[in-house]
Amino acid sequence: MTTKPIPKIRFERVGMTFPVRAPRGARARISSGARDPARSPAGAGFTALEDIELDIADGEFTVLVGPSGCGKSTLLDLLGGLALPTSGRVLLDGEPVTGPGRDRGTVFQQYALLPWRTARGNVEFGLEAAGVPRRERAERAGEFLSLVGLDGFGDRHPHELSGGMRQRVAIARSLAYDPDVLLMDEPFGALDAQTRESLQDELLRVWQRTRKTVVFITHSIDEAVLLGQRVAVLTSRPGRVKEVVPIALGDGRADIRAGGGRADNDLAGGGRSGDVPSGDDRTGGGRGGVEDPRSTPEFARHRHRIWELLHDEVSRAQELEREAVAL
Ligand SMILES: Nc1ncnc2c1ncn2[C@@H]1O[C@H](COP(=O)(O)OP(=O)(O)OP(=O)(O)O)[C@@H](O)[C@H]1O
Numbered sequence: 001m002t003t004k005p006i007p008k009i010r011f012e013r014v015g016m017t018f019p020v021r022a023p024r025g026a027r028a029r030i031s032s033g034a035r036d037p038a039r040s041p042a043g044a045g046f047t048a049l050e051d052i053e054l055d056i057a058d059g060e061f062t063v064l065v066g067p068s069g070c071g072k073s074t075l076l077d078l079l080g081g082l083a084l085p086t087s088g089r090v091l092l093d094g095e096p097v098t099g100p101g102r103d104r105g106t107v108f109q110q111y112a113l114l115p116w117r118t119a120r121g122n123v124e125f126g127l128e129a130a131g132v133p134r135r136e137r138a139e140r141a142g143e144f145l146s147l148v149g150l151d152g153f154g155d156r157h158p159h160e161l162s163g164g165m166r167q168r169v170a171i172a173r174s175l176a177y178d179p180d181v182l183l184m185d186e187p188f189g190a191l192d193a194q195t196r197e198s199l200q201d202e203l204l205r206v207w208q209r210t211r212k213t214v215v216f217i218t219h220s221i222d223e224a225v226l227l228g229q230r231v232a233v234l235t236s237r238p239g240r241v242k243e244v245v246p247i248a249l250g251d252g253r254a255d256i257r258a259g260g261g262r263a264d265n266d267l268a269g270g271g272r273s274g275d276v277p278s279g280d281d282r283t284g285g286g287r288g289g290v291e292d293p294r295s296t297p298e299f300a301r302h303r304h305r306i307w308e309l310l311h312d313e314v315s316r317a318q319e320l321e322r323e324a325v326a327l
Contacts, residue, residue: 006094007055008213009079009181014052015087015238016074017045048074050238052088058180059211063224065310066234066242067317072217075239076183079215080106092181102130105174109186112170113158119145119169120154126177144172147209149202164195168202175210184216188223200226221310222294225249225302233309236317243309249298 048071056062064072077083078090081100090097092104113122123141132140145154148168158166167187174182188196200223207214218224224231231245293299 005057007091008058008060008093009054009056009215010091010094011052011054011075011078011088012091013088014049014075014078014085014090015047016049016071016078016083017047017086020046047238049078049085050240052239052241054232054241054244056213056215059213061207061214061216061227061229063216063218063228063231064234065218065221065224065231065306066239067236067310067314068219069317069321070234070236070313071239072234073185075234076106076185076215076217079181080104080183102126102177103179104181104183105177105179106183106185107167107170107174107187109189113166113173115158118155118157119150119161119165119172122158122169123173123176126173130177132177140176141172144176145169147175147206148172162195163191164199167191167199171203171206175206175212179212181213181215184214186217186219189219196223203227221303221306224306225299226293231302231306233306233313236313236320242313245302245305245309247302249293249296249302 052075054062064075066072074083078085079092079097081097081104084098114125117125120138120141123144124137127137127140142154145151148171150165150168150172153161153165156165158169161169171187188199191199203214204227206212216227218227225247228247231247233242233245234240235242
């Protein structure tokens with residue numbers, strides 16, 4: 001008899017209700033006359049997540065999409081141990097998550113780098129806290145800066161780096177202490193389109209090389225399809241898993257080349273010709289002659305499916321938003 005492997009991450013009927021004060025004359029009704037399902041009648045709590053069921057395998061790249069306010073960041077916070085669910089359990093390697101830990105690294109949209117430290121100093125920061133000896137810290141910082149394509153930029157301070165490069169430093173910093181799981185909350189949301197593509201390529205390469213389990217939030221359907229092995233679509237509030245879409249692009253991500261980074265593609269004040277995607281595949285530059293996966297019928301099919309799943313949820317979320325403003 002074969003036993004099923006324990007998933008790396010398991011959300012088991014997870015719910016999260018925030019204590020909130022009742023709005024004056026609290027009658028959170030949506031225009032159809034039904035009550036806002038996220039708010040309890042007395043306004044005693046706001047249910048952001050309800051009955052979340054999701055298993056994520058070791059080494060898997062999972063993307064979460066859903067309308068604004070559906071609870072994506074809350075879900076990541078629960079996984080990061082920054083908050084505890086009000087119902088259900090979040091399990092990591094079969095054990096309940098009870099707080100933050102070095103087995104999980106987080107990358108946010110805002111780089112959150114220490115401005116007075118160099119790129120290398122920022123990557124070393126977490127290692128210092130972990131008591132890693134100086135020499136090993138320097139080695140590891142160099143290794144991870146190189147992994148994200150920042151060879152030669154270690155002595156620069158954040159203000160001397162472009163947005164894309166700062167985000168690379170943030171990724172290197174999260175990877176340096178070798179977490180099992182990388183939590184990424186709209187990490188490329190603040191970047192321009194070309195830098196974003198370059199970072200998507202870079203992230204795929206890093207994932208290929210490190211095989212970390214990645215949980216990635218985005219508002220971009222294209223980004224979700226490009227990066228995710230599976231895309232979990234959440235409903236409008238309270239957030240539930242509406243459907244998990246497996247992504248098969250037929251181009252084989254195993255094909256991703258383990259080339260070096262391309263830090264020069266997003267230097268501050270960029271605009272180099274190297275920034276322009278050259279009709280290559282998911283990994284960006286240097287793959288002449290290979291089809292851009294975004295232009296394939298498989299990509300279009302996945303994009304459309306996720307769009308369909310999201311469409312009603314976004315409309316509903318907007319309706320709830322208008323209702324909340326009117327209260
Ligand atoms: N600490 C808190 N107290 C009360 N309500 C909260 C708290 N944190 C989040 N919320 C509410 O929970 C809901 C989900 O928030 P969350 O940030 O997880 O959504 P999201 O899907 O990540 O949104 P976005 O896509 O806009 O970033 C929102 O309505 C938010 O206002």
